[in-house]
Amino acid sequence: MAETIKVTLPEGQVERVPRGTTPLELLRRQNQRLAEQAVVAMSNGDLVDLTEPLLRDTALRFLTTDDPEGMFVFRHSSAHLLAAAVLELFPEVKLGVGPPTDNGFFYEFYREQPFTPEDLARIERKMAELRDADVPNERRWLPRAEAMKLYEQQGQKFKCELVEEKAEGDQVSFYVTGKFIDFCRGPHIPSTGRIKAFKLLSVSGAYWKGVEGNPQMQRIYGTSFPSQAELDDFLHRLEEARRRDHRRLGPELDLFSFQDEAGAGLVFWHPKGGLVRTLMEDWLRAEYLRRGYQMVYTPHVMRIDLWKTSGHLDYYRQNMFPPMEEEHLTYQLKPMNCPGHILIYQSRLRSYRDLPLRLAELGTVYRYERGGVLHGLLRVRGFTVDDAHIFCTPEQVGEEIRLCVEFALDALRTFGFERFEAELSAYEPGHPEAYAGRVEDWERAEGALQRTLEQIGLPFKRMEGEAVFYGPKIDVKLIDAIGRPWQLSTIQFDFNLPERFDLSYIAADGAPHRPVMVHRALWGSVERFFGILIEHYAGAFPVWLAPVQAVVLPISEKNAAYAGQVAERLRSAGFRVELDARNEKLQAKIRDAQLQKIPFMLVCGKKEEEAGTVSVRSRAKGDLGPRPLGDFEGELRRLVETRAADA
């Protein structure tokens, strides 16, 4: 047995150390600074505790919270700190799971009484105590039976379940933090003292293991960082997200509202929001026509038989409003547009010469979403899909997909988004029975999707086995101004509906063939996209979309007539301009215009009136000084025509 082992460090230097040396001991000799920052080591590719004795020759590197895995370990240990504190204060709680998340961590507890905000404050103080005591996190191994006995004695029934399900082998891994012991595979940071900054954020209900019907756990969410500055930065970002929240900005900017009297999840577009929507839709319609789509309209209620044929009644019923009974017939409010478009396709015999047939509709649908899931404009019960269905031959599939993805990116870029990611959901080979359509169709379709993404150079993840049963799909996500991803466009093959409706076209051989159907939505829902736009721009729409592009501000009543002329001239030139002739000080008018996020304020006083100019103030850049009205008009026109990103 060798007395020493060989450790290869990241820069390639090789150290000989006594067997049983821990990564932390080694690191303290190497680099004291890193020793304080490191949270975990990677030995031969596996994450290991810094305090785990090294027994074999290994390649070793050290991770800090700058590495995603390091941050996960750090947050995981933070969750343990939370659980340790909770157990000291509330010894009766039953522990669930406590993992790290993207932005922090949570730990689940079962307890009869709910945790109150005061409880959270107490828990935070206890966590700080345990942190200040710098309690070590030590790993222990227990024989499986002993582990079960331990948890049974403590009445930790959820933990018993976890040990039963998750423990591998005879020995079960535990971590001990002071009086707290937890079944856990680790790894963890060496001691609690490193968790310099943390904050508990919320408490909420969560089903045990996420299964409806299981007991409700109380999940305490928190976040943590190695320094207070980083925590402050995180809290600022939360604040920034709150500042952009479309649910706040919508009413403030008079864009839209919800009305209790009308019902939950039903949107009222006010004049200003309606104007933005009109501009969005105008752009989209022009693009549809340019790209060979044909606009259609289909009814909002249709006979229920149609939804039997399409299959929605079977697999989508829980999301559909209840049917409406008439004396002889039953009608259904539409949750989707596809069947309507199919009926148009079927209205006459189709030739291969008619294909591709691209039917587009800004189709308003109603879906009965469960009460608890509604969320501003992002999750509603009535919304308009920028929907289109493309019926084409199998040979045309590749080209159609390429056109769709290009269209999608164009539709998002035009509205100020620049960063995208895609997901390709593919079928799971070996289970043909789980999918509609033929294997060769699937392969052709998936090939077309993948080639398109590669050609266009859009980064994508292939999600094996993630496809829905009726066809593979591409989902495009965008990343907004503050780095949040949103799933928007979807381009999906449908091998199911053409079968169910027995669609066909007459090919060159004179025989009927089955067309391929592609379902695609670029914004998804106009409501949702609008909500995302509001947050992306923080309510400050670019000039071409701004409901009010400029407001004219007379300094006093003496200049009101001139200001009125300025406003009138710009209006007749086609711009959206308001006159603020209120008996208020200039500062007050400017403040109100800034809060309304109007791109330009045109100050009109004695000087401007005499010179025939306006003093321009930009909401973003402040006072730009006086200029001839004609110059400003030209600048405004340029900003609108180029759909410039900001004022």
Added chain:
RNA sequence: GCCGGCGUAGCUCAGUGGUAGAGCAGCCGAUUCGUAAUCGGCAGGCCAUCGGUUCAAAUCCGAUCGCCGGCUCCA
């Protein structure tokens, strides 16, 4: 749908069993003003809705509707 929090004037919020309050917004008046809030006055509420407890309910209890944070769901 589930767990928890919440619902008072257009908005933001005080008011914990005994005569509904403030600021902003609105209206009226004064002021005529140079780049983020001028001053004064007036008006404005079935305290979400319905039911219960009580001599008495914004306040306590129940149900319903809606909102918020999560869970679940998201063809």
